[in-house]
Amino acid sequence: MYPPMHFQEHDIKRLKALVEQFPLASILMPSSQSGLNTICHVPVLYEHSRNVFMAHVAKNNPLTQCDEHSVKLLFNGDNCYLSPSYSNNKTLPSWLYSSVQITAKVVIIKSDIEKEKIMNQLTTHFEQPFKPMWNINHVPIRSRQVMYQQLSFIEFTPTHWSGNFKLSQNKSPDVRARIKQSLELANKHSIAQLF
Structure with a gap:
């Protein structure tokens, strides 16, 4: 079984926390030309109350051709090399990481009202660290409408989560405690918090 049971994460709160902390999704879509996946990278926002992810992409993004189909969203947390010195030589060299995979159904948004709502939610959320916060409403309505013609707005409804x-x-x-302490001393706090 891969990944091994001890590395599988099933706690939905931990999975959602990672997605919120690292919102850039690598999205895998089927490709009819090569039989392999086409991949695009899209920042997404998870709305808990409706259990959906929201995003927008350029009109020519292949994701816009996936309406009503399933795709895979991959999220990667922080990662780092694990030196044997972090555990007093009780481990082999390795790599620490956390990732979440979500199978989700794509819905392309058609309503102008919904497009405006999604753009407001995305910008309000991602602008939070900035002072002053930029607001989409500062853009004249006519200019926004032209901008929206160049974008596709998408909702992803998750059907399966795994970590x-x-x-x-x-x-x-005791070895894990030593590794955690070493990570904290090395300023690798986001990984240490997962221990």
């Missing part, structure tokens, strides 16, 4: 958190769960509690 792969490779954080030395197969090691003893």
Whole structure:
């Protein structure tokens, strides 16, 4: 079984927390030409109350051809090299990471009212760290309408969540505690918090 059971993460709260902290999704779509996946990278916002992800992409993005189809959203948390020195030489060299995979159904938004709502939610959320915050309403309505003609607005409805958190769960509690302490001393706080 891959990933091994001890690296599988099923706690939906931890999965959602990673997605919110690292919102850039690598989205895998089927490709009829090569039989492989086409990949695009899209920042998404998860709306808990409706259990949907929201995003917008350029009109020519291949994702716009996936209306009513399923795609895979991949989210990667922080990662780092695990030196044996982090555990007093009780581990081999390895790599620590966390990732979330979500299968989701694509819905292309047609309503201008919904497009405006999504743009407001996205910009309000991602502008939070900026002072002053930029607001889409500062753009004249006519200019926004022209801009929206160049974009496709999308909602992704998740049908399956899974996580792969490779954080030395197969090691003893004392070894894991030593690794966590070493990560904190190395300023790798986002990974240490997952231990």
